[in-house]
Amino acid sequence: MQYNQAEISRRRTFAIIAHPDAGKTTLTEKLLLFGGAIHVAGAVKSNKIKKTATSDWMEIEKQRGISVATSVMGFNYDGYKINILDTPGHQDFAEDTYRTLTAVDSVIIVIDGARGVEQQTKRLMEVCRMRKTPVIVFVNKMDRESQDPFDLLDEIEEELQIAVTPLSWPIDSGERFKGVYNIFEKGLDIYTPDKQKISERVELDLNSDELTKYISEAQAAKLKDDLELIGEVYPELNTESYLNAEVAPVFFGSALNTFGVKELLDCFVRIAPSPRSTQAEERTVNPYEEPFTGFIFKIHANMDPNHRSCIAFVKICSGQFERNTNYRHVRLDKNLKFSSPTAFMAQKKEIVDNAFAGDIIGLPDTGNFKIGDTLTSGENLHFKGLPSFSPEMFKYIENADPMKSKQLQKGIDQLMDEGVAQLFTSTFNGRKIIGTVGQLQFEVIEYRLLHEYQAQCRWEPVSLYKACWIASDNKEALEDFKRRKAQYMAVDIHGRDVYMADSAYLLNMARQDFPEIEFHFTSEF
Numbered sequence: 015m016q017y018n019q020a021e022i023s024r025r026r027t028f029a030i031i032a033h034p035d036a037g038k039t040t041l042t043e044k045l046l047l048f049g050g051a052i053h054v055a056g057a058v059k060s061n062k063i064k065k066t067a068t069s070d071w072m073e074i075e076k077q078r079g080i081s082v083a084t085s086v087m088g089f090n091y092d093g094y095k096i097n098i099l100d101t102p103g104h105q106d107f108a109e110d111t112y113r114t115l116t117a118v119d120s121v122i123i124v125i126d127g128a129r130g131v132e133q134q135t136k137r138l139m140e141v142c143r144m145r146k147t148p149v150i151v152f153v154n155k156m157d158r159e160s161q162d163p164f165d166l167l168d169e170i171e172e173e174l175q176i177a178v179t180p181l182s183w184p185i186d187s188g189e190r191f192k193g194v195y196n197i198f199e200k201g202l203d204i205y206t207p208d209k210q211k212i213s214e215r216v217e218l219d220l221n222s223d224e225l226t227k228y229i230s231e232a233q234a235a236k237l238k239d240d241l242e243l244i245g246e247v248y249p250e251l252n253t254e255s256y257l258n259a260e261v262a263p264v265f266f267g268s269a270l271n272t273f274g275v276k277e278l279l280d281c282f283v284r285i286a287p288s289p290r291s292t293q294a295e296e297r298t299v300n301p302y303e304e305p306f307t308g309f310i311f312k313i314h315a316n317m318d319p320n321h322r323s324c325i326a327f328v329k330i331c332s333g334q335f336e337r338n339t340n341y342r343h344v345r346l347d348k349n350l351k352f353s354s355p356t357a358f359m360a361q362k363k364e365i366v367d368n369a370f371a372g373d374i375i376g377l378p379d380t381g382n383f384k385i386g387d388t389l390t391s392g393e394n395l396h397f398k399g400l401p402s403f404s405p406e407m408f409k410y411i412e413n414a415d416p417m418k419s420k421q422l423q424k425g426i427d428q429l430m431d432e433g434v435a436q437l438f439t440s441t442f443n444g445r446k447i448i449g450t451v452g453q454l455q456f457e458v459i460e461y462r463l464l465h466e467y468q469a470q471c472r473w474e475p476v477s478l479y480k481a482c483w484i485a486s487d488n489k490e491a492l493e494d495f496k497r498r499k500a501q502y503m504a505v506d507i508h509g510r511d512v513y514m515a516d517s518a519y520l521l522n523m524a525r526q527d528f529p530e531i532e533f534h535f536t537s538e539f
Contacts, residue, residue: 019302023288025372027097027329029114032124033132037154041124041269042100046089048279086327086358086374094283097374112403113385113433115141117311117329117374120148120286122278123174127153127160127187127266131173139174146259148287149176152278157205157268159188163240167248167264177261179251180244182277184266185233192229194266194274195220195237197244198251198281204228205273253285289372292331294388295396299331301371305391306333306341310383313431324379324428325356328389331397335369344388344395352377384508385433404535405436405449408478408514409456414470425467429459430507438481438504438512441496447504447514449481480521482513483534491530499524510537 030042087098099114115121121142125131142149151174153166160166167178181198184191185205193205202225220241225234255261263281267274289301292309299307312327328335335341340349356363356376369375377383388395413422426446430437435456436449450456456473463469483506486492492511496503502514513533515521525533 021095021334021370022301022372024094025097025289025370026094026120026283026286027099027118027289027372027374028120028122028282028286029099029111029118030122030124031111031115031135031138033126033129033134035129036124036126036132036135037269039100041122041152041154041275042087042098044269044272044275045096045098045279046087047272048091048276086376088357088374091279092283095370095373096283097372099374111138112141113311115145115147117309117327118147119288119290119372120150120282122282123149123151123262124269125151125153125166125170127155127166128158130161130166130169136173139176143175143259148257148259149174149262150256150278150282150286151178151262151264152269152274153184153264153266154269156184156187156194156266157191157271157273160184163266164243170262170264174262176259177249177255178264179248179261180264180266181251181281182265182267182274183237183240183244185229185237190233191268192233194277195241196277197241198263198277202228203274203277205268205271251285256285257287289331293398295398296394299395299397301332303332304334305393306335307331307388307390307393307395307397308335309389309397310385310387313379313383313385313433324381324431325376326379326383326387328375328377330369330371330373330375332371333391334371335373335375337365337367341389342392343382344390345384346382350382350389354378384431403451403537404481405451406480407450407453407456408447408476408481410474410476411446411448411459412472412474414472418467418469421467422463422469422471425463425469429462435459436481437507438514440514441503441505442501447476447478477516478514479517480515480535482515482521483537484511484513485532485534486530488530491528495524495528495531506537508537 087100089096099118115138123135123139125135139149151170153160153163161169163180163184167180170176170178182194182196182203184194186192191205193203195202220238229237249261251263252261256263263285265274265278265281267278269275291301292299292307308328308330310326311329314325314327335355337355338351338353340351342348343350354365355369357366357369357373358376363376366375386397388397411426413419415422426437429435438447438449439445440447448456448459460471460473463471481504484492484495486495496511499513502516504512504514506512513524515524521533524531
């Protein structure tokens, strides 16, 4: 058991979240580069970094230059096993990111030095705050004209509602950007704009005359004044406060030019939490327990389009997972054995013989898994915190090619199991309704059905306001409601009753007229 504990304590699992333009995918790429994955992540062609991040492997992601699916990558660094979950940056895929945040122990938030904190980042921070997830902030693109760093710190504190402690400090920005002073390690990092090399590190006394060899006298004077002010205004890093999600360390840099990323990673592995306890409905699960437990937080169809394969991503919550060992699928109440569990480096994957608490592994899925499913060594456990949210846009989905009805059905089933959108079947007319958070999801579904399943779909408008999961202790009242609202009733993929309200007014009237009915806007109730 001592061996397991040593392995588990050196796991670091985190998500990178940001607005799409903040440079999140570039930061992911450079973190992987430091993990020794240069041949994949930092591939250089014609002296330019690839325009698409390693994690954005789906064709539509490459075309649009955005992440629309959560990717899982792992690498070893300085004796630690690092697991990165690169989340969708686009707001239409926020729900996928919400679920991903249930599978990580900490978060790195990337902020554009010029734009500051954006709306999407604020919403994701609410989830981190709710779950008390520790946060580190990386202010990116300092090699471009940026806001005053003190103004940025004020904005981060105000918009993200968390105290901050700067652990590095920029020396100017844009064309005048000379580097950062590493407050955490008391050293000067000199900026050299090179996408393939790590910048020079200089250890010197700030009062030394040597400082002006690297930066101008005016910049040196301002740096000293800024650091003095930081010492008066911001507290020194308290690791306990960071782990309790009360304070966010802040780093400055330029991910595109590989600047400031190593400093971030060096600090991260030292202060970030090892795997934390996970709350199940029955009890709290400690990661150092010997029995294996884990839950499915994501399912991805067509990781290999040639074989129509589905992969279920498992967050290991406790113990050690071993290949070819029977584990209990709690929802199905049966044992399953996995001969080819995989670890990921974006599309590149390798079979693993064992994995420990904190790791993310992929299991081949032939239709056994749904998001939220629990695997254990035998115990009856149900992990919490993987809800579906009420969609905001709705369309009927119809088959545009009668010859491909089977392909369309299989495609819809697999894509809905991923949880990117939600499928409702009207009990009134049997038609299938897709509910999403934004328009882009409809485009992605149509694209993937055509290119991965060779099935064509057609969208038809439907005027709906909100999907509400309904429940009641009074069965007669529930049946009466379903009868009187028959035209607006549907079931989700789990067979639960859903009221499809066509306006805010009618939803409010229904809640007043049927006080015994509970209306829920997330599926977890």
